[in-house]
Amino acid sequence: MNLPEPPSSGPEPPSARLRASDADRDQVADRLREALAEGRITPEEHAERIDAVYRAKTYADLEPVLHDLPGAAGAPGPSAPAAAPKVSLDKDAAPPPVAQSPTMVAVFSGAVRKGRWLAEPHTNITCVFGGVELDFREAVLSQREITLNISCLFGGVDITVPPGVRVVNSGNAVFGGHDIVGDDTADPEAPVIRLTGLVLFGGVSVKRREAGGTRADRRRERHELHHRLREQRHALHEEHHALREEHRQLRDARRDHLRAMRDQRRRRA
Known part of the structure; x- marks a missing residue:
């Protein structure tokens, strides 16, 4: 895999060697998906970088993944403070999924x-x-x-x-x-x-x-969901009733067929 090399900025600080958490990796992966959607990286590059993200163990491992993307200044790496080793891609970034x-x-x-x-x-x-x-x-x-x-x-x-x-x-x-x-x-x-x-x-x-959406939208969604579920239950009940009726008709037809065969054997005897 060929990831972009960050420019050298002197000796690596101790904070870069801190272990990255799952939440840190998820935030970096989220930024990569945004970059893919914006057309900044290709699907092949996205796949390579995602692999690198979930193999990363430290902040130093995560830094090259975002180095050439906008907002990389907030990416984990040498600038991460030792007291709070948390990835911050944006001040208003959404919480990790x-x-x-x-x-x-x-x-x-x-x-x-x-x-x-x-x-x-x-x-x-x-x-x-x-x-x-x-x-x-x-x-x-x-x-x-x-x-x-x-x-x-x-x-x-x-x-x-x-x-x-x-x-x-x-x-x-x-x-x-x-x-x-x-x-x-x-x-x-x-x-x-x-x-x-x-x-x-x-x-x-x-x-x-x-x-x-508004509260009214959410109420309407719940109402529509409950309505669909009621319709599905009604349809399932009708289908179950139809299957029972079909089974009954087949059973009656089989009984009539067996009775006709017995009557035929008796007449031959």
Whole structure:
């Protein structure tokens, strides 16, 4: 990997040898994603630098990653004070994203992820007679393309994405469906959320909305979510009733067929 070399500024201070924390690495990775979105670095450079970030052990290891990007003066390194070894990329920088498990399970229950959280490269979602809500409007993607592998049985998954994020559906559905919002960008370097897996007697809904919003907007979102969940429960009830009726008809037809065969054997005898 060829990272930019920072200019020599004399002997390395002791603070540069301090150990970097996970929060420090997350803030540097966040700045690299911004640089990728701004076109300052290529996807290949971004991948190389992200690898270097999560291998870094000290502030000195992190400094070359941001050296040639705007705002590098606040990057970790020789200027970091020994008493407070914390990365500060910007005075108004957002807090580091909260790391989450790469697995979500909702069985006869619900699961929600929203706010500022770190989306792993692959997240497995299991939904059985339950509901899952994922809000990516303030989330930080660990890489340009992430994958949501959804296994949904008699349940629903609601996903909210911000403008500029592409959603690619590569999943399958049986007695269910995917309601996917259309792309609003033609940028080939736009972040991508790819959906895979199987939906059986359930549904996946993706909508696009701006981050933030008023209290009334949030109330409306909750109302819409509850309305969709009620509709899904009603549809699941109807499908379950239809399956029971079909099973009953098949059972009656099989019984009639066996009775006809017995009557035929008796007549032959």
